[in-house]
Amino acid sequence: MTVDAQNPGRTVTTPIAAAYPEMAGKTAVITGAARGMGAQFARGLATRGVNVVGGDINDTQMKETAQQINAELATESLVAQPGTVVGARVDVTDPDEHEALAQVALREFGRIDFWINNAGVFPFALVDDITREQIALTLDVNVEGVLFGAQAASRHMEQGGAIVNMSSVSALRVRKGRGAYCTSKAAVAHLTESLAVELGDKGIRVNSIAPGYIDTEMTRWVQEDPAALARALDSVPLHRLGAPEEVFGPLLFLLSDSARYVTGHSIAVDGGSRHV
Structure with a gap:
């Protein structure tokens, strides 16, 4: 791991080297996988032999991402037989589209072993300015999208x-202007616990990951504002942004047999910012 000399707040990381041989040949479904952390998850899992169905509302970009990852896997993989990534469209606010996404996985690979509810929106508005439309969309995508995905997976x-659901450190630490977002992610954390209790009867584990400031499109607003970046880094004990690979590592663990007795938990990947 090295620090970018041009931007001390950003860390340039090498790929996560951890491998779990038991995961090869299994199938994962990932929502919001056309870019950002979702694409990183798809790439990392496929590199380890997991077949992936990536769903995104932008199906054109999703299919391009799938093609790019498959091309990379032809020359770069941690296993002899890498997985295949298939791109499809999904509107996570529609339970029928989750079921259709599940059917793509069953048709292409014959099984579903992992489901990552990654799709989300990140709206900004001070409390007095939150509209009915904004709160409805945020809850529809960030909360109902998780519920509908879990329902399709459990079937x-x-x-x-x-x-694995994507929560956020914002479920624990409120930020001005993110009232709708923080509320939705707190709901995801609690929904994860409810799902873990109920789906445990089926032998299905449910956990969530709560990222902090990660170097993705969602944090460009911080990186493009020197004052905002300085404030953000002051709130992170490690004093840098995280990399998508550093979120993938805990995801890989939660999906693996090493976590087979771990359910109903939220793992914060935030450089310690929840404590500041």
């Missing part, structure tokens, strides 16, 4: 399956 997973 088709066998015992031993794993669901």
Whole structure:
């Protein structure tokens, strides 16, 4: 791991080297996988032999991302037989489209072992300015999208399956202007616990990951404002932004057999910012 000399707040990381041989040949469904962390998740899992169905409302970009990852896997992989990434469209606010996404996985690969509810929106508005439309969209995508994804996954997973939801450090630490977002992510954290309790009867584990400031499109507004970046880094004990690879590492663990007795938890990947 090295620090970018041109931007001390950003860290240039090498790929996560951890490998879990038992995951090869299994199938993962990932929503919001056309770019950002979702694309990183798809690439990282496929590199380890996991077949991936990536869903995104922008199906054109999703299919381009899938093609790019598959091309990379032809020359770069941690296993002899890398996985295949298939792109499809999904509107996560529609439960029928989650079911259609599940059917793509079953048709292409015959099974669903992992489901990652990654799709989300990140609206800004001070409390007095939050509109009915904004709060409705935020809850529809960030909360109902998780619920509908978990429902589709649980219908088709066998015992031993794993669901991972994307929460946020904002579920624990409120930020001005993010009232709708913080509320939705707090709901995701609590919904994760409810899902873990109920789906445990089926032998399905459910956990969530709560990222902090990660170097993705969602944090460009911070990186493009020197004052905002300085404030953000002051609130992170490690004094840098995280990299998408550093979120992928905990995801890989939660999906693996190493976490087979871990369910109902939220892992913060935030450089310690929730404590400041």
